Amino acid sequence: MHLFAETINKFTLELYRQLRESDNNIFYSLISMMTALAMLQLGAKGNTEKQIEKVLQFNETTKKTTEKSAHCHDEENVHEQFQKFMTQLNKSNDAYDLKAVNSIYGAKGFPLLQVSLNVESLDFAHAAEERQKKINSWVESQTNGKIKDLFPSGSLNSSTILVLVNAVYFKGQWNHTYDEKHTREEKFWLNKNTGKPVQMMKQRNKFNFMFLEDVQTKIVEIPYKGKELSMFVLLPVEINGLKKLEEKLSAEKLLEWTRAENMHMTELYLSLPRFKVEEKHDLSVPLKHMGMVGAFDPQKADFSGMNSTQGLVVSKVLHKSFVEVNEEGTEAAAATGIKSHNLSLQITEDFYCDHPLVKHSKTNSILFFGTISSP
DSSP states (O other), rough: HHHHHHHHHHHHHHHHHHHHHSSSSSHHHHHHHHHHHHHHTOOOOOHHHHHHHHHTTTTHHHHHHHHHHSSOOOHHHHHHHHHHHHHHOOHHHHHEEEEEEEEEEOOOOOOOOOGGEEEEEOOOHHHHHHHHHHHHHHHHHTTTSSSOOOOOOOOOTTTTTEEEEEEEEEEOOOOOOOOOOOOOOEEEEESSOOOOEEEEEEEEEEEEEEEETTEEEEEEEEETTSSSEEEEEEEESTTHHHHHHHHHHHHHHHHHHHHHHSSSSEEEEEEEEEEEEEEEOOHHHHHHHEEEEEEEGGGOOOOTTTTTOOOOOEEEEEEEEEEOOOEEEEEEEEEEEEEEEEETTOOEEEEEEEESSEEESSSEEEEEEEEEEEO
């Protein structure tokens, strides 16, 4: 599972580097994206399969795992690891609620092979808008009403053949909740010259803390009730220090920085902005830049693992996310949809989060990741 955690973290940071070029606030669910792409990979063959596998970093996982055990089949092994990981994640108790669910919709009458047996047949040819509403409604219900209209009006039409959807929902209460009477309006610095008034939550307590001298960054772990999941906040000391931190970020360093044995329980006066962020990303271009080009190319796409005839190609990969952080805890949700069509179509520290931060929630793997530059 350690190797798979490394795989997830590598995918996280590679995608982040693609998204940061154009977006201000960035927030996304790795589990949602990777699950949807993993479903797609199961039906891909040839170079299309290899490219998706490379983007997902599955090739690195299988390589390292095979080196340790010559008895396992590569593809089965990595998907078994992924399934095991997803099973561990789906959990609801008095500490937190976390679930990740999948759904596959195929055009009525379109022949799909064994890999896609659990497909719900829908009539896109004659009632695409109605079926689109049905899929959006499913996503909304699975995310407690937080993700609405994943597929905007007109995005599914008569040429739609296959729709793969994954939805993730998380709600967790802080291990140490904030007292609302201590929350007050203060400035969150967008840059050295511009501040934005936000509601700043405050508490004094003991948290796992670390200072990274080489990148001048503070890290704090803010655990959720039960301590199985945590939010990690990476805060550059300088208001404009995020770029320097980003240049140093890697999956290996992120794992190293956030290891419990490398952090120290420290009494902190912790200030964290109350915020709500909703983001939508079209992942088609970022995924192409990461190497997944064949799936979108009508001349090169090979999804013969789903359908024996030629003509199945990916047209859209959409991701929508929601996160709200308040005195009680965190509520987050995300959904990813892939649309395919045929070719006919120790001392007391002050930890004051008043400028850009990077955060993620994990079970030794990143579940959600983002930069909040303007809460």
